[in-house]
């Protein structure tokens with residue numbers, strides 16, 4: 001049987017998980033693939049560091065360059081994380097004619113265009129199934145399963161940490177900081193976890209999906225990102241009263257241009273949104289991720305699974321190892337294509353032009369005329385209100401005022417809320433959360 005020798009660089013959550021998974025299922029994979037997967041070396045930062053996965057000491061080295069340069073090693077697994085050393089590792093491996101497997105979404109977001117071009121130049125490949133949505137094979141779905149479709153919508157819960165936090169806040173009334181500490185302990189969160197809770201990890205993943213679906217590199221600088229740090233128990237409760245659940249969503253929506261000559265515009269954003277409780281994505285809880293992909297031929301499809309954690313990520317890496325091993329076996333280095341640009345004229349739609357519905361929470365003084373002033377500002381901006389909740393309070397005291405708003409552009413809404421925020425009766429900056437209706 002043919003043997004593929006793998007050099008693993010980095011033995012943290014991902015690298016350690018891959019090592020463990022190959023120990024567990026390497027023989028099964030060999031019987032399915034007709035290729036034996038053998039870990040030849042593991043580069044680590046510190047030989048003496050205690051690890052939760054026991055790696056044979058004979059495999060360990062602190063010199064990652066020696067792993068890449070070893071002529072007996074066919075494939076490199078980049079599992080160091082970050083965007084600097086990781087980029088150097090990938091480029092050096094390509095120069096040696098070796099393909100690379102990575103789970104590093106931050107790296108792809110920052111340098112994907114360069115790295116995929118380099119892979120093609122050197123006749124190598126970059127495999128990245130584990131970079132988005134943990135154990136869900138969503139890259140394969142877009143690249144292979146739905147290749148015959150134009151993708152019109154992607155809605156994804158793609159950050160396990162945020163979904164874990166929001167789920168426990170809603171279902172248990174748990175405190176944000178406490179749940180975040182649990183997510184860190186369980187190996188879900190990035191280091192630092194700001195990447196998760198500020199929405200950037202989800203933005204990296206959403207950008208990768210957008211690029212793959214639409215064939216132009218969605219510039220991460222143009223992705224609109226809001227995290228979950230401003231979400232309060234109060235908003236979760238009011239949303240619940242109105243029949244909604246708050247989730248952090250990655251959204252990729254294609255808007256066809258009216259004139260043929262104009263380029264297609266694609267919304268690429270990440271923000272917390274109110275989802276109708278009846279929608280399947282509203283019921284995805286804990287560390288689970290789920291992605292709804294709509295294709296013009298297939299219609300709606302849905303993918304669900306563990307979005308973070310050592311084993312879920314290792315499962316996705318194993319599928320890349322299988323692809324890479326088969327590519328080597330068949331002598332077809334790009335049997336599985338890396339990202340191939342195919343619609344160079346696409347562009348990201350600026351968030352100001354995106355139309356949405358909104359939940360708005362104001363903290364207002366309960367006195368005559370307050371509501372009239374607020375509705376006058378919204379009316380003069382041509383923004384319609386679909387419902388209002390104001391719990392009974394005491395006159396002259398500060399009370400929450402919840403407004404559900406009909407379709408309006410983000411630009412129009414932001415301007416109107418800035419004016420509302422300046423009213424003397426409004427006692428705190430307005431809270432605005434978009435409402436997703438999945439049209």
Ligand code: HSE
Pocket residue numbers: 131133134158159160161162188189190196201307308309
């Ligand atoms: N921190 C990431 C998450 C890990 O919580 O989804 C998986 O990419």
